[in-house]
Amino acid sequence: MFRSKSTKQTRGRATEYASCKDFQRIFSEDMVGLHRLAFLLTANEAMAEQCFVAGLEDSIHGNPVFRQWARAWSKRAIIQNAIKTMAPVPHKRGPEQARAAAVSQNESGAENVADIVAGWEPFARFVFVMAVLEGYSPRECSALLGCPVQDVIEAKSLALQRLADRPWQEAVAPERDDKPWTARFARAQVA
Numbered sequence: 035m036f037r038s039k040s041t042k043q044t045r046g047r048a049t050e051y052a053s054c055k056d057f058q059r060i061f062s063e064d065m066v067g068l069h070r071l072a073f074l075l076t077a078n079e080a081m082a083e084q085c086f087v088a089g090l091e092d093s094i095h096g097n098p099v100f101r102q103w104a105r106a107w108s109k110r111a112i113i114q115n116a117i118k119t120m121a122p123v124p125h126k127r128g129p130e131q132a133r134a135a136a137v138s139q140n141e142s143g144a145e146n147v148a149d150i151v152a153g154w155e156p157f158a159r160f161v162f163v164m165a166v167l168e169g170y171s172p173r174e175c176s177a178l179l180g181c182p183v184q185d186v187i188e189a190k191s192l193a194l195q196r197l198a199d200r201p202w203q204e205a206v207a208p209e210r211d212d213k214p215w216t217a218r219f220a221r222a223q224v225a
Contacts, residue, residue, distance in 0.1 A: 074167070076116055077153075081120070
């Protein structure tokens with residue numbers, strides 16, 4: 035009798051965790067948004083695809099995750115794989131040098147946020163995507179990127195300052211609705 039009760043408790047707890055099918059469904063339903071997340075981080079189609087696939091594998095075969103955290107865990111798996119792939123590091127330089135290095139020459143002709151962000155150096159791109167678009171705290175970004183919190187704060191500040199100076203900034207300001215941030219960048223081409 036004790037064995038039967040224990041088995042029922044174990045099965046009950048197992049249903050609280052996301053299954054392989056749950057993650058497959060999430061990656062299928064959110065494919066465009068998750069792939070766009072990987073592309074914004076890597077700025078490279080092939081690397082984005084690698085991070086997307088590795089994120090799915092890590093989600094399925096990783097540690098058990100509560101079902102209600104599965105979507106957030108899927109994004110985090112992609113971010114972690116992008117960090118492994120790109121190894122973004124902050125560059126130690128003065129504020130003016132950092133601004134100049136973070137902004138690409140291609141930025142002036144870019145029409146949307148995704149194109150602009152793709153032209154930034156990897157560390158600035160990662161901080162912008164993680165801190166601004168995904169809502170990670172500077173401390174969380176620092177832990178994931180393996181750098182001091184101050185570097186994250188500086189990179190985030192520079193990124194927001196560069197975007198604030200753009201004439202189209204009002205057109206891409208976050209809307210107060212339930213759409214994910216990726217829906218606001220529908221014009222971004224993932225070529």
